[in-house]
Amino acid sequence: MFTVDLDKIQRIPVPDSVKRALREILGEDRVLDDDMDRMLYSYDATRIQIPPDVVVIPQTQEEVQKIVHICYENGIPVTPRGAGSGYTGGALALKGGVLISFEKMDKILDIDEENAVARVQPGVVTFTLQKAVERVGLFYPPDPASYKFCTLGGNVAENAGGPRCVKYGVTREYVMELNTVVHTGEIIHTGKPTLKDVAGYDITRLLIGSEGTLGIFTEITLKLIPKPKAKKTAKAIYKDIASVGETVKEIFKAGISPSALEFMDKLAINAVEDFGHFGLPRDAEVLLLIEVDGHPKAVEDEIKEVARICELTGAIKVDIAQTDIEAEKLWEARRALSPAVAKLNRTKINEDIVFPRSYLPEALPQLREIGKKYNLKMVNFGHIGDGNVHANFMINGLDPEEVARAEKAVEEVFDLALRYGGSITGEHGVGITKANFMPKQFKPQEMELMKKIKRVFDPKNLINPGKMGLD
Numbered sequence: 001m002f003t004v005d006l007d008k009i010q011r012i013p014v015p016d017s018v019k020r021a022l023r024e025i026l027g028e029d030r031v032l033d034d035d036m037d038r039m040l041y042s043y044d045a046t047r048i049q050i051p052p053d054v055v056v057i058p059q060t061q062e063e064v065q066k067i068v069h070i071c072y073e074n075g076i077p078v079t080p081r082g083a084g085s086g087y088t089g090g091a092l093a094l095k096g097g098v099l100i101s102f103e104k105m106d107k108i109l110d111i112d113e114e115n116a117v118a119r120v121q122p123g124v125v126t127f128t129l130q131k132a133v134e135r136v137g138l139f140y141p142p143d144p145a146s147y148k149f150c151t152l153g154g155n156v157a158e159n160a161g162g163p164r165c166v167k168y169g170v171t172r173e174y175v176m177e178l179n180t181v182v183h184t185g186e187i188i189h190t191g192k193p194t195l196k197d198v199a200g201y202d203i204t205r206l207l208i209g210s211e212g213t214l215g216i217f218t219e220i221t222l223k224l225i226p227k228p229k230a231k232k233t234a235k236a237i238y239k240d241i242a243s244v245g246e247t248v249k250e251i252f253k254a255g256i257s258p259s260a261l262e263f264m265d266k267l268a269i270n271a272v273e274d275f276g277h278f279g280l281p282r283d284a285e286v287l288l289l290i291e292v293d294g295h296p297k298a299v300e301d302e303i304k305e306v307a308r309i310c311e312l313t314g315a316i317k318v319d320i321a322q323t324d325i326e327a328e329k330l331w332e333a334r335r336a337l338s339p340a341v342a343k344l345n346r347t348k349i350n351e352d353i354v355f356p357r358s359y360l361p362e363a364l365p366q367l368r369e370i371g372k373k374y375n376l377k378m379v380n381f382g383h384i385g386d387g388n389v390h391a392n393f394m395i396n397g398l399d400p401e402e403v404a405r406a407e408k409a410v411e412e413v414f415d416l417a418l419r420y421g422g423s424i425t426g427e428h429g430v431g432i433t434k435a436n437f438m439p440k441q442f443k444p445q446e447m448e449l450m451k452k453i454k455r456v457f458d459p460k461n462l463i464n465p466g467k468m469g470l471d
């Protein structure tokens with residue numbers, strides 16, 4: 001599950017004739033096939049390494065069309081890649097072939113202030129768009145913790161989420177139109193830059209979260225909203241994880257829609273303190289960060305109400321950040337969690353299960369027990385406001401006995417989420433690492449329907465093949 005045995009995978013090499021054809025389109029500099037370049041594009045955040053045969057770097061939609069056309073005609077797999085920050089191996093060229101890197105398709109094409117819409121190339125970094133639209137009083141809410149380096153193409157392909165999605169929804173809610181290069185090399189345009197459009201099947205929504213397995217996005221139109229005028233953050237400390245679940249429940253019951261609601265357990269708090277000295281309380285069992293945003297007066301009232309609810313539901317200490325700098329430091333600590341936790345051992349198995357929110361008080365203690373049962377270092381943190389928990393097992397991936405225990409533990413984590421009506425993944429997608437678990441979540445007829453959809457878009461199984469358990 002955590003390693004890929006390349007010898008067992010049938011990889012399709014790229015013949016010299018295809019390399020020559022690609023060089024005719026892109027020139028020498030944007031077709032890379034020496035070992036060093038292949039190695040540089042061989043990984044993502046899973047740390048699994050699978051080098052592609054050839055890396056191509058298009059600058060225009062037309063170039064992507066020509067690349068896909070040539071590859072498809074010649075039976076060569078194509079794999080799209082944004083920043084390679086994915087946690088499930090989606091951007092790895094599992095079956096060999098051509099990797100399309102969007103690093104040079106990174107332009108914001110238009111920000112239409114009147115209609116609150118932005119048109120971008122897929123390689124734009126999420127943070128770059130956020131800053132650009134905030135300069136004109138607009139707001140693009142989806143904020144994966146990787147927002148400073150991940151790309152909008154990758155976000156759409158994974159339907160990325162983040163802390164703010166508890167209030168504002170995930171990437172899906174903001175995608176209005178897509179240009180997608182399909183296997184023939186043609187561009188399929190889906191959606192409209194309007195708030196309403198119910199003509200025909202909603203192919204845009206099918207493509208969002210398809211992990212690059214149905215087609216390749218070359219242009220994306222995104223909805224923007226007005227930037228909230230104010231925000232406030234509170235930090236609450238707890239003795240036990242079940243109380244945190246109660247707090248979450250009561251905040252929503254009180255009619256408050258927080259703009260972020262994140263938790264971290266003791267190991268996570270200590271990992272992030274070792275990493276960056278953010279001033280978090282090392283002795284706390286669990287820490288909750290809550291942000292509210294909106295009109296300044298409403299924000300003042302709501303953050304006080306949030307603090308009161310935390311105290312009533314078992315928090316032993318609650319602080320409201322007094323300045324923006326103080327609040328930003330807390331959120332910086334939250335965003336540093338992934339790299340901080342990664343330092344705890346050689347291998348990080350990072351699962352991002354989801355529970356329906358109301359089951360959290362019951363489910364979270366059981367989640368912790370799984371780590372204890374298998375005697376594994378388990379770190380839990382994440383977007384508790386939307387029930388999305390990052391359950392991390394920090395193991396020595398070179399120890400086969402520990403790996404075997406972790407595999408069993410992961411399976412139990414997925415079973416727990418599914419037992420409560422949740423999902424095996426809330427935002428990281430399936431890719432390679434969760435492909436084997438798809439039949440746990442879907443019945444055979446549901447898997448078959450997905451495979452049929454894949455065949456319609458990709459009859460030769462060459463568009464990011466080997467992902468999502470669809471082979």
Ligand SMILES: Cc1cc2nc3c(=O)[nH]c(=O)nc-3n(C[C@H](O)[C@H](O)[C@H](O)COP(=O)(O)OP(=O)(O)OC[C@H]3O[C@@H](n4cnc5c(N)ncnc54)[C@H](O)[C@@H]3O)c2cc1C
Nearest residue numbers: 082083084085086090144145151153154157161212217427
């Ligand atoms: C420190 C850290 C924190 C993270 N936090 C979060 C988080 O809070 N929320 C969250 O959702 N994720 C998070 N992630 C995971 C990751 O950043 C997201 O999945 C992100 O959306 C991936 O973007 P990327 O540009 O790196 O895509 P890549 O990793 O390059 O690719 C991801 C998938 O998208 C496909 N793809 C890329 N570009 C295109 C395109 N143009 N057309 C079609 N398919 C394409 C690839 O084939 C692949 O299947 C985190 C990762 C890290 C390392």
